[in-house]
Amino acid sequence: MRSDKxxxxxxxxxxxxxGCGFCGKVLVWPCDMSxxxxxxxxxxxxxxxxxxxxxxxxxxxxxxxxxxxxxLKFEVVHMPQDRTEENEIFVDLALNVLPGLSTWQSVIKxxxxxxxxxxxxxxxxxxxxxxxxxxxxxxxxxxxxxxIDPVIPCGDLMAELLAVPFVLTLRIxxxxxxxxxxxxxxxxxxxxxxxxxxxxxxxxxxxxxKNSMLSVLFHFWIQDYDYHFWEEFYSKALGRPTxxxxxxxxxxxxxxxxxxxxxxxxxxxxxxxxxxxxHCKPAKALPKVLWRYKGKKPSxxxxxxxxxxxxxxxxxxxxxxxxxxxxxxxxxxxxxAIYHGVPMVGVPIFGDQLDxxxxxKAKGAxxxxxxxxxxxxxxxxxxxxxxxxxxxxxxxMRLSRIHHDQPVKPLDRAVFxxxxxMRHKGAKHLRSAAHDLTWFQHYSIDVIGFLLACxxxxxxxxxxxxxxxxxxxxxxxxxxxxx
Amino acid sequence: MRSDKxxxxxxxxxxxxxGCGFCGKVLVWPCDMSxxxxxxxxxxxxxxxxxxxxxxxxxxxxxxxxxxxxxLKFEVVHMPQDRTEENEIFVDLALNVLPGLSTWQSVIKxxxxxxxxxxxxxxxxxxxxxxxxxxxxxxxxxxxxxxIDPVIPCGDLMAELLAVPFVLTLRIxxxxxxxxxxxxxxxxxxxxxxxxxxxxxxxxxxxxxKNSMLSVLFHFWIQDYDYHFWEEFYSKALGRPTxxxxxxxxxxxxxxxxxxxxxxxxxxxxxxxxxxxxHCKPAKALPKVLWRYKGKKPSxxxxxxxxxxxxxxxxxxxxxxxxxxxxxxxxxxxxxAIYHGVPMVGVPIFGDQLDxxxxxKAKGAxxxxxxxxxxxxxxxxxxxxxxxxxxxxxxxMRLSRIHHDQPVKPLDRAVFxxxxxMRHKGAKHLRSAAHDLTWFQHYSIDVIGFLLACxxxxxxxxxxxxxxxxxxxxxxxxxxxxx
Numbered sequence: 001m002r003s004d005k006x007x008x009x010x011x012x013x014x015x016x017x018x019g020c021g022f023c024g025k026v027l028v029w030p031c032d033m034s035x036x037x038x039x040x041x042x043x044x045x046x047x048x049x050x051x052x053x054x055x056x057x058x059x060x061x062x063x064x065x066x067x068x069x070x071x072l073k074f075e076v077v078h079m080p081q082d083r084t085e086e087n088e089i090f091v092d093l094a095l096n097v098l099p100g101l102s103t104w105q106s107v108i109k110x111x112x113x114x115x116x117x118x119x120x121x122x123x124x125x126x127x128x129x130x131x132x133x134x135x136x137x138x139x140x141x142x143x144x145x146x147x148i149d150p151v152i153p154c155g156d157l158m159a160e161l162l163a164v165p166f167v168l169t170l171r172i173x174x175x176x177x178x179x180x181x182x183x184x185x186x187x188x189x190x191x192x193x194x195x196x197x198x199x200x201x202x203x204x205x206x207x208x209x210k211n212s213m214l215s216v217l218f219h220f221w222i223q224d225y226d227y228h229f230w231e232e233f234y235s236k237a238l239g240r241p242t243x244x245x246x247x248x249x250x251x252x253x254x255x256x257x258x259x260x261x262x263x264x265x266x267x268x269x270x271x272x273x274x275x276x277x278x279h280c281k282p283a284k285a286l287p288k289v290l291w292r293y294k295g296k297k298p299s300x301x302x303x304x305x306x307x308x309x310x311x312x313x314x315x316x317x318x319x320x321x322x323x324x325x326x327x328x329x330x331x332x333x334x335x336x337a338i339y340h341g342v343p344m345v346g347v348p349i350f351g352d353q354l355d356x357x358x359x360x361k362a363k364g365a366x367x368x369x370x371x372x373x374x375x376x377x378x379x380x381x382x383x384x385x386x387x388x389x390x391x392x393x394x395x396x397m398r399l400s401r402i403h404h405d406q407p408v409k410p411l412d413r414a415v416f417x418x419x420x421x422m423r424h425k426g427a428k429h430l431r432s433a434a435h436d437l438t439w440f441q442h443y444s445i446d447v448i449g450f451l452l453a454c455x456x457x458x459x460x461x462x463x464x465x466x467x468x469x470x471x472x473x474x475x476x477x478x479x480x481x482x483x
Numbered sequence: 484m485r486s487d488k489x490x491x492x493x494x495x496x497x498x499x500x501x502g503c504g505f506c507g508k509v510l511v512w513p514c515d516m517s518x519x520x521x522x523x524x525x526x527x528x529x530x531x532x533x534x535x536x537x538x539x540x541x542x543x544x545x546x547x548x549x550x551x552x553x554x555l556k557f558e559v560v561h562m563p564q565d566r567t568e569e570n571e572i573f574v575d576l577a578l579n580v581l582p583g584l585s586t587w588q589s590v591i592k593x594x595x596x597x598x599x600x601x602x603x604x605x606x607x608x609x610x611x612x613x614x615x616x617x618x619x620x621x622x623x624x625x626x627x628x629x630x631i632d633p634v635i636p637c638g639d640l641m642a643e644l645l646a647v648p649f650v651l652t653l654r655i656x657x658x659x660x661x662x663x664x665x666x667x668x669x670x671x672x673x674x675x676x677x678x679x680x681x682x683x684x685x686x687x688x689x690x691x692x693k694n695s696m697l698s699v700l701f702h703f704w705i706q707d708y709d710y711h712f713w714e715e716f717y718s719k720a721l722g723r724p725t726x727x728x729x730x731x732x733x734x735x736x737x738x739x740x741x742x743x744x745x746x747x748x749x750x751x752x753x754x755x756x757x758x759x760x761x762h763c764k765p766a767k768a769l770p771k772v773l774w775r776y777k778g779k780k781p782s783x784x785x786x787x788x789x790x791x792x793x794x795x796x797x798x799x800x801x802x803x804x805x806x807x808x809x810x811x812x813x814x815x816x817x818x819x820a821i822y823h824g825v826p827m828v829g830v831p832i833f834g835d836q837l838d839x840x841x842x843x844k845a846k847g848a849x850x851x852x853x854x855x856x857x858x859x860x861x862x863x864x865x866x867x868x869x870x871x872x873x874x875x876x877x878x879x880m881r882l883s884r885i886h887h888d889q890p891v892k893p894l895d896r897a898v899f900x901x902x903x904x905m906r907h908k909g910a911k912h913l914r915s916a917a918h919d920l921t922w923f924q925h926y927s928i929d930v931i932g933f934l935l936a937c938x939x940x941x942x943x944x945x946x947x948x949x950x951x952x953x954x955x956x957x958x959x960x961x962x963x964x965x966x
Contacts (some may be wrong), residue, residue: 186750187668190927191916201916205929212930258751265915267669267750271741402912407891407899416890429885432748433674433684444673446688447695 023050024144024422025029029155030055034332036063038257039149039169041279045415047071051422054141056158062087075134077127086117099371106350107196109366111174116227125154129161129237138162144422146304148251150178153230156247157237166250167418167425171257171331172196172352174226182245183254184269184434184442189215192266196355200362201264233301251437252427253417257331259410261402262359263337268311273417278401278410279332280339283318286311317342324386328377329353336358341400343392345382347371363365364395506533507627507905509564510647512638513538517815519546521653521740522632524762528898530554534905537624539641541607545565545570558617560610581833582854589833590679594657598708602621605716608637612644612720621645627905631734633661639730640720648909649733650901654740654814655679655835658701665728666737667752667917667925671697675749679838683845684747732918735910736900740814742893744821745842745884754913756900760886761893762815763822766801769794800825805870809862812836817843824883828865830854847878892905 008165026046030036043053054073059062066074093113098106129135139162146166147156150173159166172179176195179185186192189212193199199211223283227244235241251271266302268274313333317325326336334356336343344366346357358368367382386392408416421427440446509529513519520667526536537556540547549557574598581589612618622645629649631638633656642649651663659678662668669675671823672695676682682694718724734754741759751757796816800808800823808820812831817839820827827849829840843849850865893897904910921928 089583158659184750186671188669188917188927189930190920190925202919205933208924208927208930209933212927212934260912265753265913267667267752267915269750401907405903405906407896413890419889423888424884429743430748432750434671435683437673440672441691442673444671444691444695447672447691450688450692452697 016193020300022419022423023052024419025053025141026053026422027041027138027143027146027158027162028053029146029158030054030150031149031151032062034063034330035149035151035169035171036061038279038332039147041411042414042418043072044148045411045431046418049415049419051419053425054143056128057415058127059203071164077131077134079127086120089113092440094350101142103196103198103354106354109377110350111222111225115229118229121152121154123158123351124152125233126355128154128157133463135161143417144425147418150248153244156250159232159236160250160273162419165252165421167255167257167421168248168465169252172355175214176220177218178245179254179272180246181219181223183251183272184432185272186247186264186269188267188279191264192405193264194218196352198358200358202268202362203444210278210451228348235309248323252432253308255414255417257375259406261399261401262356262363264359264362265397269430269432269434271427273430275414276331277335277339280335281314283315284312286315286319324383326383329356329360331356336404337396339401341393341397343386343396344384345369345379347374363399364391365399366392494847505902505906506535507902508624508903509536509905510621510624510626510629510641511536511538512631512635512641513547514632514634515544516545517612517630518634518654519544519811519813521762522630523653524894525630525897525901526555528899532898534902534903537626539611541610554727558621560607560614560617561871562607562610569603572596586679586681586837589837590657593833594705594708599707601712604637606715607635608640611637612641612829618644627908628901630901636727639733640717643721643730646903648735650736650738650904651731651734652897655838657705658697660701660705661731662737662739662755663729664702664706665731666734666755666916667732668755669750669752670698672752674747676747677701679835681837681841683841684749691951709963736913738900742886742889744882745839745846747842747845752913752915754910754915756896758893758897759814760818760822761897763818764797765774766823767795767800769798769802769827789807797822799883807866809866812839812843814839816906818886820879821848821882822874822888824880826869826879828852828862828869830857846882847874848882849875864936894918904958 006249026043030039030044043055051069052073054075055064055066056077057066059076064074066076090113093109098109101377103107124162138158141162143162146155146159146162148159148166148168150156150170156168161306166274170179172195174196176185176187178334180187187194189204190208191201193201193203193211194214197211199207203211230244231242234244234247240286251319254269254272256274256276257278257451259302262276263274314336316322317336322343324343325333325342326347327333327337328346329346330353334344334444343356344360346353346360346366346368347367347370348354348357349371357368361368367385368478369378389439417427434442507528511522511526513522525947526538529536535556536554537558538547538549539558540549542559543560547557549559576592581592584592584752621641626645626647627647629642629647631642631649631651633651633653633851639649639651642894655678656662657679659668659670663670670677673691675685676684676686677693677697680694680697682690711817713727714725717727717730729906737755739753739755739757739759740761742757745759746757749908797819799805800819806892807824807828808816808825809828809830810816810820812829813836817827827840827843829836829849829851830853831837831840832854833849840849840851844851850868852861852865900910917925
């Protein structure tokens, strides 16, 4: 309905171009599934404000509904190879394999999957950047900004080829490696946990040791397994040696899909904007009792229970009678719960879900149960806990109050910074000089080395002088004695 | 005029309390002079929004006009000792002594002055906190928030004694030490220059060496000279051992009087808000030609030049015919120039002024001249440069565009966060866990030590095993040979 409305508004605005002082052209490199649901909200707002939005997609996406009438424009590229098999592998992995594994095994398994499919991802990228007709058309359109989900590589490469400034939209990369290495996000290991490890900002000594070791491990592992692969491909495409971080690091703004209601407070760079929950909105009214259920209607079902194929989760969470939310811990759902102040029972499965639930647990708004070992009693006990122990509701309400009390709403902030990049052709005043330093300069390794060398030289010279003086003194004394 | 208007609005709002959803009580610990001019703008806005604002002051301030009718309330404490002499020493220092010194000497001299007068500052603090009538009255008023300029110590101590959450307003502390040590502001020394050194974010190797050494030096020097003195006093007043950083570090929000139009981009904590230029406003019309001059009218003065005792600087800078701004580099003036996009000729004298001009030089909007050695030709050449070389005007205009293109105006953001602290009784969700770590935990010294010890033990054990095996092997061979 929203997109019907915005399609109409878009047409009107296209005619008069009055939505904003500046009507620009936005090119989007999205990621499918829940990522798309989130980014779509930004795109619809951009449309409402009078911008022209073009989305790049391959021909068989899951949720990117390019066939439906929409105010969004689509550039669809046909993949030379079917991706159905990979989709099936992923669904099997998520539902059957990952939940049975430990965190660490799960991260490795998920990364292995990405390593397996990166041949396909590379092929997908090639079918865009080596499609001369498409690239010529895009070049000639003169886009003002690109909005890129960097989870699927290639968007930043396209931006570089088209010479268009770009904004990233991201929840988190594996181990937070992209934000830290390419975005220069500082992460003091004493209170900033490595993402996806389930650690919090308050760690014991041994947890801090673990955090430091995992940080180093993640860094080198991902650099080795993943970055080097893409660097070769990017360098070939650009015709000059480059690194993945060099290209991703050119982002003008990083729109992070969290906020301080969810995050542990940590330092960040001025070009990071935390816009978590931008998709949330007030709930609409619902029928009195209801149940989302697709199967045959159970004969024992009470008369006061209605079955539906699908219920809008946001409206359900915003219903005043909603007491708790059982969730796999996806970011969109977590934010709907925060928005409406509903305590959670988390059953994380893979990716950032374990971490998301760990955050909500640390903030006292959720109880976690293990998907692998859970029984119906576990679920019942967890539900009873978050419903009867009032602290869970209080904490959920506290997070909700924090979420609602911001100077500017997350969606408006996201759109503001995209428009800022359009108006000013970038946002270089927010980009730290760290981007122009090598890693050993960045961490002052050369300076520390130099100062240590100075100290060593000073000690050496002092010792030499001292020994020399002693020798002299001894000689003089011997001569004196002889005399 | 503003204060007359706001006094009226205040009276009306006091009657109906409609300025905001929540009308609160604000207690202010200000610093005099230009600091006061800046903070007053925030206070007037708080008044307009219906809050009750009480300012603490001693009886002989310079610019804190507590005798004039105003919507602000004042709590005036009579100092047992006259401060006129110290004011005179300061003026002499600023005008005659400091400009003749190098940066480094100037910083030391200025700090020496503060060390000299801290007896008076301590006495001033005592005359507030040990004034039982006043403290009882303040306690009973139940303030919702304190707004504190930490350049003069004591405000944070009062907040602690009154158990009121507080917000700091600050341009910069000496060497940035307070923000870094007490506010946990990260400062990677490779691209974040130590303030007041004139260094920028793009440093040569030797400048980075200098920056690192100065950072360490500043830290220990200020800890030794200043912090220990106040720690003893604070501990006595609170009746328990404390540090200055522990008390200052309890600030809910740090309102910094700069923004990214002026600052070099650097990482910061979520409870830092950059509200530079909050006092700026559009210029009012001026007469056609004019000159601020207090002395006797020169006989050679042309008929087209008018003399005035005082001209509002902001209106002058906003005049379309203003080509350049000759400034000592005070923060308020710099921001008026940024606001109106006027290039500058900087003649820094002391404090943060050298640094302020260094920032504007690095951003291409100013030329600097040395106050100590300058001749009229130098001034003329500098003026000609910023007027005729169009890059200065372009850069000043670029900074101005950045300044004006923010999602929320600086003054509104400052007031928003003060009101946020009132509404939520703090802003703990923005306070990083770094505050609860010791310095060696914060910098992971213990973790690094532990890991190095592990590596050393492993090497030791490996070597022992290897040597033991070699010995065994040799013995066996010897026995074999004998046999």
